[in-house]
Amino acid sequence: MQVLQAYAKVLSGLISHRMQTPEADLVINVPIDMDQEDPFLQFIKAHSLTTYEQLLLFMALIPHLQPDYFDTEIQKYLPGKGDFPQIGGTRSKQSRGFLPTGETALFLLGGNDWGTRIEIQQIFWPDHFFSRSKVLWLEEMPGGEPTMSGRLLLSQDHINIFTHGKPVPPHFSSSFPAKPVTTELTWDDLVISNDLRAQIDELISWVNLNAKLMNRWDMEKRLRKGYRALFYGPPGTGKTFTAGLLGKYTGKDVYKIDLSMIVSKYIGETEKNLELLFSRAEDKGWILFFDEADALFGKRTNVRDAHDKYANQEVSYLLQRIEDYNGLIILATNMKNNIDDAFIRRFNAILKFTFPDANERALIWRRTFPSKSTFIGGDIPDMVKRYELAGGSILNVVHYACLKAIEKHTDDKEELEIYVNDVLDGIKREFVKEGKPF
Structure with a gap:
């Protein structure tokens, strides 16, 4: 916590300077020993973050550590309970503390220097590391309102890493409708054919070796992200069991998606629910397991009405999203023929679980x-x-x-x-x- 407290002092000095002399130039100095063993510093070093990027991360993090931090620091320089619109910020129904926005970042880091403010805005562009890796982003604003009025949002996983030193397993909720799949059994308890076992070994090889292939032999530009597998066969033949064993023996977390909480009758809600799920799982190495997948990945139909049109749009969205996911996705179904042909073409492997003789x-x-x-x-x-x-x-x-x-x-x-x-x-x-x- 000493490192985070040091950043709190730097940010306090920055607030003091801007509140008193917003026009003055400022050289921001972060006098912190970067060789310390601290998860926040390790992240900074791993991604070679600039001073602006470091302070943006900390601005988004500090309300989770000390909710009254900004109120306390800002009120030092305001007579009575005055307001200071230039610093931006907002409050929510649940949180009574000052929550920093993009405007807060522009003012504290750039003051009235338009050149610096434009430089800060580019950190929130979609091609920046923060956005691509779902680390830090701005809350989306309604159409017509200034983009930088959105709150600074830091992913829950990074909040946990920076404060606890490790990610905390996600809780089952509407934003992450999935439960872990675990087993105390072993491969010896799974009775399957030798051909099927060989195909499962191929999945294990991908999980264990693909990162080396991509990084060491520069195949990232040539090969598609992730791996997609279809498990099909009668109920009770070991599809879910196999997914649990894959996680156990590769050291990866396996999450079984609750489709009842994903699929919505309201237009656009299914895609929104799926995006929350995939965004949370991105870059974690998690194995996503969709059981009874034909409920979500079923065949597209001829367009007879608006419902058919939007159902087909859901399938099109899924096609793109499963290709963008950089981990292992397993779809399980009792009936292979119920899966849309466009998905079938995109599977790296199709594993048939047969009824035991x-x-x-x-x-x-x-x-x-x-x-x-x-x-x-x-x-x-x-x-x-x-x-x-x-x-x-x-x-x-x-x-x-x-x-x-x-x-x-x-x-x-x-x-x-x-x-x-x-x-x-x-x-x-x-x-x-x-x-x-x-």
């Missing part, structure tokens, strides 16, 4: 039961492998049979006794749910 089902049964269990009535995994169930349904049956076994369990027995009749009852329940004859 009898031998694979026996292996799933065997690996799913508790390690300390005994089968009563025969070799249950071999006996029930003929019943056509996917891995997810087998897990439900095992859960049911184990609970029944615990009801009968006595403390003098170390192993859990699994009865074949309980397993068959569980299978029957699954068949009824799926509308299949038992």
Whole structure:
């Protein structure tokens, strides 16, 4: 915190100078040892930020550390409770403190020097590092109002990095409608074909090696950003499980998108929700997992009315946005044919999760039961492998049979006794749910 306190003193001196002599020239000096171990300084050094860029970052950060900072500093130079329009600023319904705007930055850094003010404005242009990397930007103003009247907005991830030294995992909310996908299981617990396993290994290679390919061999200009994969196949065949394992073994966070909070009946809202999601995920290395993706990435239709027109616009927006995302995106669906053809062409990999055959089902049964269990009535995994169930349904049956076994369990027995009749009852329940004859 010593570094941030040092910047607070620099900004205090800057406010003092401008409030008293806004016309005077000013040489801004930041007397800070740049070799200190501090996340704010590390970010500055990593991106070779200028003095103006450093102070802009700090102006956006300080209200999150000390909400009354600007009020306290400004009121020192105003008689009573006067106003000073030149310094800009605004307040919100939730925050009673002074919130700096682009006008605040122009006045404090440039005073009345138009040349410097124009230089500061260019820092907020779309091609600047701050904007491209979603670090710092101006709040969008209604049409016709001065652009620089918008608040200075700093990304929540960078607020956390500068104050806590690390990004804080996002909370599930309307601005980030996604939940982490994790698993305690291993690749050995995933029963799939060798061909599918080879395709999954290709995904792992991309996650682990693509950054080296782009940076060391200068392929960034030739190859598209990110990687897009489609997982398709019947329910319960391991699509979500595989996504969780990919995250576990590559060290990447996997977030499953809640499409019910993304898709909106109101025109333009779906795109806005998606943009918030992608902006938050950009440059984090997160794996975004869209389950039941045909709800969002479905086929475009012939335009019969305004609803069809805007639905097709959503798909067009998605096409562009998934290509711009520089991480791994996984779309999962039960029906590949429901995905728009334009998306199919853009996938780097299409992985088919097939229904397990009898031998694979026996292996799933065997690996799913508790390690300390005994089968009563025969070799249950071999006996029930003929019943056509996917891995997810087998897990439900095992859960049911184990609970029944615990009801009968006595403390003098170390192993859990699994009865074949309980397993068959569980299978029957699954068949009824799926509308299949038992």
